[in-house]
Amino acid sequence: MNIVCAGISHRNAAVDIREKFAVGPHEIGEILARIRRIDGLAGAVILSTCNRVEYYTASVCPLRVMDGLRGFLQERTGMEDAPLYTHDSPASIRHLFRVASGLESMVLGETEILGQIKQAYAAASGCGATTRHLNKLFQHAFRVAKQVRSETQITRGSTSVGAVAVDLAGKIFGDLSGRTVMILGAGDTSERTARSLVSRGVRTVIVANRTFDRAAKLAGDIGGMAVHFDHWQNTFDNVDILICSTAAPHPIITREKIEPLLGRRNGRPLFVIDLAVPRDVEPSVNELENVYLYDIDSLDQIVRQSLDVRRAEVVRCEKMIEHHVGDYVSWMQNHSSFLA
Amino acid sequence: MEGHLLPGATFCLLVSFGYTLFTLGAGRFRAGPVNLVAILGGFLLLTIDLRLRGLAQGSCPIHSLFDVLVFMSWSTLLVYLLVGPAYHLSLLGAFTSPLVFLVLLFAQLGPVGHPATGRFTRDPWVEFHAALTLIAYGTFALAAVAGVMYWVQDRQLKGRKAGALLYNLPPITDLGVANARLLWLGFSLLTAGFAAGFLSGMQVNSVKFLASAVIWAGYGLILVLRRTHHLPPRRTAAASILVFAIALASLPAIQYLSSPK
Numbered sequence A: 001m002n003i004v005c006a007g008i009s010h011r012n013a014a015v016d017i018r019e020k021f022a023v024g025p026h027e028i029g030e031i032l033a034r035i036r037r038i039d040g041l042a043g044a045v046i047l048s049t050c051n052r053v054e055y056y057t058a059s060v061c062p063l064r065v066m067d068g069l070r071g072f073l074q075e076r077t078g079m080e081d082a083p084l085y086t087h088d089s090p091a092s093i094r095h096l097f098r099v100a101s102g103l104e105s106m107v108l109g110e111t112e113i114l115g116q117i118k119q120a121y122a123a124a125s126g127c128g129a130t131t132r133h134l135n136k137l138f139q140h141a142f143r144v145a146k147q148v149r150s151e152t153q154i155t156r157g158s159t160s161v162g163a164v165a166v167d168l169a170g171k172i173f174g175d176l177s178g179r180t181v182m183i184l185g186a187g188d189t190s191e192r193t194a195r196s197l198v199s200r201g202v203r204t205v206i207v208a209n210r211t212f213d214r215a216a217k218l219a220g221d222i223g224g225m226a227v228h229f230d231h232w233q234n235t236f237d238n239v240d241i242l243i244c245s246t247a248a249p250h251p252i253i254t255r256e257k258i259e260p261l262l263g264r265r266n267g268r269p270l271f272v273i274d275l276a277v278p279r280d281v282e283p284s285v286n287e288l289e290n291v292y293l294y295d296i297d298s299l300d301q302i303v304r305q306s307l308d309v310r311r312a313e314v315v316r317c318e319k320m321i322e323h324h325v326g327d328y329v330s331w332m333q334n335h336s337s338f339l340a
Numbered sequence B: 001m002e003g004h005l006l007p008g009a010t011f012c013l014l015v016s017f018g019y020t021l022f023t024l025g026a027g028r029f030r031a032g033p034v035n036l037v038a039i040l041g042g043f044l045l046l047t048i049d050l051r052l053r054g055l056a057q058g059s060c061p062i063h064s065l066f067d068v069l070v071f072m073s074w075s076t077l078l079v080y081l082l083v084g085p086a087y088h089l090s091l092l093g094a095f096t097s098p099l100v101f102l103v104l105l106f107a108q109l110g111p112v113g114h115p116a117t118g119r120f121t122r123d124p125w126v127e128f129h130a131a132l133t134l135i136a137y138g139t140f141a142l143a144a145v146a147g148v149m150y151w152v153q154d155r156q157l158k159g160r161k162a163g164a165l166l167y168n169l170p171p172i173t174d175l176g177v178a179n180a181r182l183l184w185l186g187f188s189l190l191t192a193g194f195a196a197g198f199l200s201g202m203q204v205n206s207v208k209f210l211a212s213a214v215i216w217a218g219y220g221l222i223l224v225l226r227r228t229h230h231l232p233p234r235r236t237a238a239a240s241i242l243v244f245a246i247a248l249a250s251l252p253a254i255q256y257l258s259s260p261k
Helices: A015-021 A028-035 A062-077 A091-100 A112-126 A132-151 A161-173 A188-199 A212-222 A229-238 A255-262 A283-287 A296-334 B002-025 B033-057 B065-087 B089-109 B124-158 B164-168 B172-200 B206-227 B233-258
Strands: A002-009 A041-048 A052-059 A085-087 A180-184 A204-209 A225-228 A241-244 A270-274 A291-295
Touching: A002 A015, A002 A062, A002 A091, A002 A132, A015 A052, A015 A062, A028 A041, A028 A062, A028 A112, A041 A112, A041 A132, A052 A062, A052 A091, A052 A132, A062 A085, A085 A091, A091 A112, A091 A132, A091 A296, A112 A132, A132 A296, A161 A188, A161 A270, A161 A291, A161 A296, A161 B124, A161 B164, A161 B172, A180 A188, A180 A229, A188 A204, A188 A212, A188 A241, A204 A212, A204 A229, A212 A225, A225 A229, A229 A255, A255 A283, A283 A291, A291 A296, B002 B033, B002 B089, B033 B065, B033 B089, B065 B089, B065 B124, B065 B172, B065 B233, B089 B124, B124 B164, B124 B172, B124 B233, B172 B206, B172 B233, B206 B233
Parallel strands: A180 A204, A180 A241, A204 A225, A241 A270, A270 A291
Antiparallel strands: A002 A052, A002 A085, A041 A052
């Protein structure tokens, strides 16, 4: 028995090609039924995400199945020269384990892919399209992904400015529910960051913008309240997280301005996220007790550090994966039969 | 076997300490079951050691500086095991084990004398006073550990360092709360311990009384200033480390003055 994988991904195909290959949830059953007619193909699982479309099949004659899959995909997409890749065992097994572990993802180490593989496997299993070898393969892939995540740092840190800001807020406040965010200057990045914080439980969002209408619109969109820009200090006492992204040419938050306001906060920490260029917040504000200031460069640096840490972990992940590929190949050799 | 209990407990804490250092050095700091198992092992061995020496002495085994240091180490681990789950158990343990390891090492290798021998007269109030006071010291030790963790996390956040420590240490707000609550718990136990001392009618050397009163007042002052928001969490953490260091350093003097001459 052999495992054959055929597909395309973000690495070798642009989105206009990937969308032709995409398989919607409502099509899975029909397509599985069609490819199971390929001579020598015993079972299949179709993984279709925004970054990859892959067919994992169990077969006793891999070359015939690869040709069959190519033919089917050419017919389905109408593309004669699609950049399709094909692997057979053990490369196909290694590939699935790498995909499940996030090593093949656009953002290295992302974890959403594992849930997508689980869904793909459940869909194929529900259609009766999996075999003993595929069942074992996918269960093994889930175990590999879990081990790689728990024993390496491949998922360490965050890979976007918004996500880093949310992580840092968590490291300052713990539970974000009940916290209050103030946005000074309603820019796109500040809006995205505020939305990320709201999704993590932030209760109140206050928006202050030079153009009040823009503040009111953003506040309406994210369920917050708008205040006039000149009055932001009046509502500052309850603010836990301050996001600044105005177009002001000089710092609008200075040490002299904020220090008296801190005295009224009963020692509660303040997380200041300065997304503006030129900066809105004087760097010396970070020296104040209980104030943690991050500008766009420091957030970006953390993103880069996270990616560096993840990249440095790839070799360890590959070693683990190689060990599991060996295990699965051994199992397959001991359990090969035409009826499997 | 009795002679191996204390070295065994020290070794367990060394394992926890070493594991923390190793994971820190490898940039993969993540205190896990290793710390917990090592600390549990150390705690059990210390419990057996104290039990056996208590039986031999016919009273709570706190009659020499050596005894006091061992008992305080035990009480630190006890408080950690009781309150740790609320504040990321394994991480607090990773920071607690070095402290207890060093205290135990000092008790065994430092110039602190030996375990008290012979049988002692039991006075329940005096024993209650001494035991409660040492458990309070154990709680203050843990407050100091939480204070150190607070400082480390504060440095990580202020310095914008996204290292393994930042991601694995608890949120700084939680550390501040843990620090303050442990101070309150320790202060309550110390107050109760002193009250038991007064009730026992024991004769107390004036220098010992003064040293104890200064430590009690020090912790009391920290708590009052914290309560009235005059002492921010970072300074509370620093003060808890400082006062504990003074309390620890004054232990030999207090013990010397308490010993029968």
